[in-house]
Amino acid sequence: MRKQLSPATWEGVLMLVILTVAAVTGLIGWFVGHEMGIASSREQSATSVGTLATSTETTAQPVSEQVAAGGHDFVQFACAQCHGEQGQGGVSPDVPALTGAGKELTVPQLEHIINHGLGESANPTKPYMPVWGEVISKQQVSDLVAYVRAGLPAVAGAEPPLVPTDQGAPVAGTALYAKYGCINCHGPNGLGGVPNPQSPDMTIPPLSGADFFSEFNTDAKIKEIIRTGSVLGSAPIVSMPHWGGILSDDQLNALVAYIKTLKTD
Ligand code: HEC
Ligand code: HEC
Numbered sequence: 001m002r003k004q005l006s007p008a009t010w011e012g013v014l015m016l017v018i019l020t021v022a023a024v025t026g027l028i029g030w031f032v033g034h035e036m037g038i039a040s041s042r043e044q045s046a047t048s049v050g051t052l053a054t055s056t057e058t059t060a061q062p063v064s065e066q067v068a069a070g071g072h073d074f075v076q077f078a079c080a081q082c083h084g085e086q087g088q089g090g091v092s093p094d095v096p097a098l099t100g101a102g103k104e105l106t107v108p109q110l111e112h113i114i115n116h117g118l119g120e121s122a123n124p125t126k127p128y129m130p131v132w133g134e135v136i137s138k139q140q141v142s143d144l145v146a147y148v149r150a151g152l153p154a155v156a157g158a159e160p161p162l163v164p165t166d167q168g169a170p171v172a173g174t175a176l177y178a179k180y181g182c183i184n185c186h187g188p189n190g191l192g193g194v195p196n197p198q199s200p201d202m203t204i205p206p207l208s209g210a211d212f213f214s215e216f217n218t219d220a221k222i223k224e225i226i227r228t229g230s231v232l233g234s235a236p237i238v239s240m241p242h243w244g245g246i247l248s249d250d251q252l253n254a255l256v257a258y259i260k261t262l263k264t265d
């Protein structure tokens with residue numbers, strides 16, 4: 001015989017149904033609210049990105065692809081570290097601002113300066129403009145010239161790596177090695193391999209390996225060559241630029257500490 005449900009049991013079932021409905025509704029409510037919360041926080045971050053974009057837009061006007069490429073080269077090849085951000089100068093009294101160069105110098109003159117370098121190669125206390133000819137491609141040189149002639153505008157994302165100052169000298173040195181463009185000539189991790197066809201070794205020396213560390217066997221020797229450079233001959237031979245007057249003593253020490261981590265044998 002089927003068991004009849006007493007009114008009390010009905011009441012119980014009804015309560016259960018109500019409770020379940022309430023719980024499910026609550027769950028859905030929480031879920032929807034939660035999702036919306038995420039959505040609105042996403043919206044918030046989208047808005048802040050939007051705000052950022054607008055604020056950079058005011059400084060970074062849209063530029064042509066070539067000028068943008070030149071702006072990135074300007075950072076990659078450390079032009080900004082000697083001539084100042086966007087060529088504004090102010091880094092060293094021996095390095096001119098480039099803000100007038102686009103009007104004062106012709107395209108061939110600008111190309112020549114970038115390819116052959118400029119400045120006092122004989123005076124180790126002063127910086128001289130590196131010879132980039134063998135290292136930078138023709139396309140990159142013409143992009144750089146386009147960038148200088150466009151008045152060195154801000155280009156979004158064209159920024160040198162940040163140099164952490166509280167994580168020890170080797171870490172700072174790693175960032176400086178990229179920021180000051182050493183990496184373009186001496187290769188990632190100082191492995192070398194960048195051609196310098198008209199130099200005696202036909203290549204820019206690596207900064208790792210037994211040869212390097214037997215010649216540069218003290219911190220002082222490594223520091224000195226970075227500060228004073230080494231002129232192998234006139235352009236198009238690539239020489240070691242002088243960084244005297246550009247890199248501080250602390251920066252030189254950090255670079256030395258980093259280079260010493262590269263010892264491979
Ligand atoms: C190690 C520092 C250093 C770096 C890096 C450097 N320059 Fe120079 N640059 C100089 C110095 C020093 C001069 C001035 C030489 C002089 O007139 O005595 C100069 C001069 C110039 C001039 C001529 C300016 C004028 O008004 O006469 C141009 C153009 C120029 N540099 C472009 C560049 C570009 C582009 C880069 C990157 C590819 C670059 N420089 C990287 C140090 C540097
Ligand atoms: C434009 C290319 C170029 C750039 C940029 C450059 N170097 Fe050099 N560097 C050279 C050349 C070429 C030599 C070889 C000089 C020689 O043999 O007399 C050299 C030599 C050296 C040496 C001595 C190695 C040896 O065996 O002679 C050290 C150390 C060094 N560079 C460190 C640096 C650091 C650190 C930076 C960045 C701050 C840097 N270089 C940027 C081209 C460059």
